[in-house]
Every structure is written in C-alpha cells, then in structure tokens.
Amino acid sequence: MTHRPPLGAPAVWQTVMDRAGAHCQCEGGLCGNQHSKTGMRCINGTAHGRLIVAPADLTLSPVAAAAVPVEQLRVWCADCHSKAQRRQLASKQEQERQQADEPLALF
C-alpha cells in the first residue's frame, strides 16, 4: 500500500480544490437548498468564505472519513457543509429509529 496523506493534509486539500475549480460542489439540494438560481449547484468559492474538503457522506466518523479516497472527496462551502451534515444526520437517525421500531418477533 502506498502512503496517502491524511484527510485535511494540504496536498489532498489542494488536489480536491483544483479538481473542483475551488468552489463548493454541493448540488441537487444536498444541503436543502436547490441552488436553483445557479444551475442547481452552489457556486460559492473562496471569496465567499472558508471551503471544506469532506466526503459526500457527511455522517462518517473522522476515522472513516480519513479513509475515503481522494476521488470521492468533494468541496463544500461552510454553509452547505453544515446544512447538508445536519440533513444527513437527521435522515440517518430516522432510518435507525425505523429499524429499531420494527418488531423483533417477525420470525
């Protein structure tokens, strides 16, 4: 296995950022905002504020997120990142709740 720099390392950050053209890659309502004024995707760039490099699945633990290959990382603006993470966590909790609610005496 080749050594890979950890998530958040400048090299990884730069690779993902360059590929994204240094702007947020939120699209299709991931954060709850359809970004319909800007072609269904967020166009916030570094001028707007801090950009974050994170996996598309924001519910991963930091350890799991660090194992996500660089190809699967995307750029988020702080705004989309916090909103999308809240949405993903809420739907994950809802799923878990539904699973927990299922009667155990089916068999």
Ligand SMILES: [Zn+2]
């Ligand atoms: Zn954004």
Ligand SMILES: [Zn+2]
């Ligand atoms: Zn967004």
